Amino acid sequence: MGQDFFINLPSELTTNILSRLPLRSIALIKCVCKPWLNLLQSDNFAKSKIKTPPALVRLVPVTNSIRCTIFEFEDEDEADAESHALHFHPLRDFEIPHGNGNSESICRAQQTNGLLLVYSSSERRIHICNPITREYIELCCPEQYISLQFVSFGFGVGKITGQYKVVCFNEDAGSDSYHVYTLGTGTWRRVEPGAASGCTFCFHAYTVCNGNPHWTVYDSAQIFWICAFDLETECFSIFSAPAVDGLAGDGLAIDVKLNVLRDCLCLSYTLDDKVVIWLMKEYRVEESWTMEYQISIDFNFDYGFDISFDFWNLINIYPIKVFQNGDVLMFMEEKCLIYYSNKTRTIRHAGMLADGTTVDDIASAMIYTPSLFSLKNFAVERVISF
Numbered sequence: 001m002g003q004d005f006f007i008n009l010p011s012e013l014t015t016n017i018l019s020r021l022p023l024r025s026i027a028l029i030k031c032v033c034k035p036w037l038n039l040l041q042s043d044n045f046a047k048s049k050i051k052t053p054p055a056l057v058r059l060v061p062v063t064n065s066i067r068c069t070i071f072e073f074e075d076e077d078e079a080d081a082e083s084h085a086l087h088f089h090p091l092r093d094f095e096i097p098h099g100n101g102n103s104e105s106i107c108r109a110q111q112t113n114g115l116l117l118v119y120s121s122s123e124r125r126i127h128i129c130n131p132i133t134r135e136y137i138e139l140c141c142p143e144q145y146i147s148l149q150f151v152s153f154g155f156g157v158g159k160i161t162g163q164y165k166v167v168c169f170n171e172d173a174g175s176d177s178y179h180v181y182t183l184g185t186g187t188w189r190r191v192e193p194g195a196a197s198g199c200t201f202c203f204h205a206y207t208v209c210n211g212n213p214h215w216t217v218y219d220s221a222q223i224f225w226i227c228a229f230d231l232e233t234e235c236f237s238i239f240s241a242p243a244v245d246g247l248a249g250d251g252l253a254i255d256v257k258l259n260v261l262r263d264c265l266c267l268s269y270t271l272d273d274k275v276v277i278w279l280m281k282e283y284r285v286e287e288s289w290t291m292e293y294q295i296s297i298d299f300n301f302d303y304g305f306d307i308s309f310d311f312w313n314l315i316n317i318y319p320i321k322v323f324q325n326g327d328v329l330m331f332m333e334e335k336c337l338i339y340y341s342n343k344t345r346t347i348r349h350a351g352m353l354a355d356g357t358t359v360d361d362i363a364s365a366m367i368y369t370p371s372l373f374s375l376k377n378f379a380v381e382r383v384i385s386f
Contacts (some may be wrong), residue, residue, distance in 0.1 A: 114371020154213025257318035
């Protein structure tokens with residue numbers, strides 16, 4: 001039998017080869033041999049630039065848990081232009097225990113470097129999870145948040161220190177209600193609201209950009225802003241949103257979503273019969289806000305569930321991916337995916353994404369960048385495997 005030279009390759013070269021495999025293959029090769037398992041679980045591999053294309057994560061609250069499903073879908077450079085986002089391949093399906101949660105809770109998620117912050121509207125506990133390594137950490141909010149109805153969270157990683165942090169607050173509880181938790185420390189610390197003082201946060205409109213959490217807010221004069229929390233300085237700051245009718249004043253007419261598309265901050269909303277999408281081409285440069293899309297919506301299209309078009313400006317639609325050819329994948333009414341063809345200017349269904357779900361389920365969906373970073377790197381945290 002000839003010698004197997006592959007096992008004698010330098011670890012750097014082996015890492016380079018394995019990092020080019022599809023995510024499903026990476027999950028399988030852990031079982032090939034112990035050296036590969038150790039390599040895939042090492043910090044060097046976790047920090048390497050994995051070439052696997054982004055996946056899609058869907059979260060649905062069920063009784064006492066949150067069901068999370070990871071899907072692979074064809075990358076725009078490989079898939080046929082007419083089949084984007086239509087061929088989903090379930091990669092991983094699991095549930096995270098979540099106390100007294102129920103199927104009517106609203107489940108939220110944010111991601112940073114492949115780690116998900118997951119929580120629901122019925123709980124004051126949050127989970128930091130890596131679906132690929134099958135690990136999670138459970139955190140409890142500071143005591144003063146337990147009885148509050150609305151609590152907002154942010155999650156990110158500092159570009160300089162590399163520290164992962166969770167920010168938690170409720171502006172109605174006063175200046176003592178802003179706290180930060182650095183993973184690996186085991187404690188919450190109070191921070192000053194600074195520029196966020198007096199602002200009203202839109203809890204459903206948030207995202208992570210440049211590693212830092214962002215929200216949409218209104219100041220005391222009902223002016224619409226973007227609020228950012230710098231994880232290095234632990235300071236809040238605000239900057240301008242695009243000038244759009246209906247974004248200011250007590251008679252707010254539209255429901256705004258905040259997201260990141262093509263590495264740019266993105267604002268989206270429905271207005272009359274269109275989904276409007278803005279991108280901030282240069283971060284924090286007000287003049288760079290550009291209206292990228294005005295997507296017409298077909299009122300006669302069968303979306304699979306009842307929609308009151310009398311309140312069309314409050315319909316919940318937001319983009320989660322823009323493809324290279326200009327097509328857009330959007331999530332609608334916390335229930336299903338719809339797909340917009342930039343070529344034909346038409347919309348079609350892209351599927352419910354999970355077996356056993358119905359139009360009554362309240363879900364969330366987002367693009368997910370896989371990572372093999374182990375939560376065991378946060379030494380003092382209790383890491384649970386599933």
